[in-house]
Amino acid sequence: MNVLLSAAFVVCWSSGFVGAKLGTQDAGATTLLMWRFLPLAVALVLFAGYRGRDHWRSLTPRDLARQALIGLLSQSGYLLTVYYAVQLGVSSGTTALIDGTQPLVAGALAGPLLRQYVSARQWLGLCLGLCGVALVTTADAASTTGVAWWTYLVPFAGMLSLVAATFLDRRSRTQVAPADAMTVHCATSAVVFTAAALATGTAAPPADGSFWLATVWLVTLSTFGGYGLYWLVLQRSGITEVNTLMFLMAPVTAVWGALMFHEPFTAQTALGLAVALTAVAVVRGARPRREEAETAGAR
Numbered sequence: 001m002n003v004l005l006s007a008a009f010v011v012c013w014s015s016g017f018v019g020a021k022l023g024t025q026d027a028g029a030t031t032l033l034m035w036r037f038l039p040l041a042v043a044l045v046l047f048a049g050y051r052g053r054d055h056w057r058s059l060t061p062r063d064l065a066r067q068a069l070i071g072l073l074s075q076s077g078y079l080l081t082v083y084y085a086v087q088l089g090v091s092s093g094t095t096a097l098i099d100g101t102q103p104l105v106a107g108a109l110a111g112p113l114l115r116q117y118v119s120a121r122q123w124l125g126l127c128l129g130l131c132g133v134a135l136v137t138t139a140d141a142a143s144t145t146g147v148a149w150w151t152y153l154v155p156f157a158g159m160l161s162l163v164a165a166t167f168l169d170r171r172s173r174t175q176v177a178p179a180d181a182m183t184v185h186c187a188t189s190a191v192v193f194t195a196a197a198l199a200t201g202t203a204a205p206p207a208d209g210s211f212w213l214a215t216v217w218l219v220t221l222s223t224f225g226g227y228g229l230y231w232l233v234l235q236r237s238g239i240t241e242v243n244t245l246m247f248l249m250a251p252v253t254a255v256w257g258a259l260m261f262h263e264p265f266t267a268q269t270a271l272g273l274a275v276a277l278t279a280v281a282v283v284r285g286a287r288p289r290r291e292e293a294e295t296a297g298a299r
Contacts, residue, residue: 038194040223092257094152122283126244137250
């Protein structure tokens with residue numbers, strides 16, 4: 001079951017980069033993100049109301065505020081930077097590469113912040129994964145022209161935002177069901193992106209049908225699939241394994257691009273995918289030994 005969940009997570013999370021490319025061809029990042037989250041948040045909040053107040057009594061105002069902050073970092077901050085980077089001209093492969101450095105950052109911080117042991121074999125897998133991601137995206141990054149250097153810092157900021165949200169969640173003493181967490185996160189993002197779109201005069205959606213196709217794509221595959229599975233796999237398997245799976249995003253995104261946009265899929269891309277798969281196998285074979293303090297913090 002864990003293998004199937006992990007595979008579904010990789011495919012769905014990677015679909016977000018493709019959806020961003022589809023949607024930003026016809027509209028700005030704030031427009032696409034507003035219409036991705038506003039209807040979804042309304043539906044989730046109505047469903048939460050249908051379930052009744054008793055379902056939410058176990059969560060204190062502090063728990064809800066913490067989940068809102070996690071949503072602000074993991075959805076609003078992360079997605080806005082990814083979409084904006086694509087809109088500025090950074091390719092989906094390069095964006096996925098920068099996003100793929102998250103495991104090394106999280107792995108370096110796991111010890112001091114979560115008191116979690118990271119073995120030498122896990123570090124080997126993490127380094128192998130970075131090499132695989134670099135192989136896939138090096139050629140793509142080298143061929144990108146007309147893009148200012150500072151635009152590459154935009155997705156890097158988003159990666160740090162997602163890392164911060166992950167650690168904030170793992171240090172929480174209250175375990176929130178993924179469905180409840182998603183409701184709070186999406187409501188937070190709907191408020192943020194609607195306010196941003198209204199403030200910048202970009203709230204009106206384009207009439208092009210491809211925009212709505214991209215919106216449906218992002219809601220079903222990226223939000224319910226990728227984002228929902230991220231927190232589910234995180235709870236079941238831990239931060240190291242989740243972040244190792246992030247190494248597969250750039251290679252899989254390259255496959256998406258080849259199939260949907262006829263982007264080149266070279267021998268170097270295939271080699272990078274093989275290296276990334278090897279990295280996942282190496283880390284999966286080395287289960288982290290968690291101390292009691294980490295378990296208490298995560299639960």
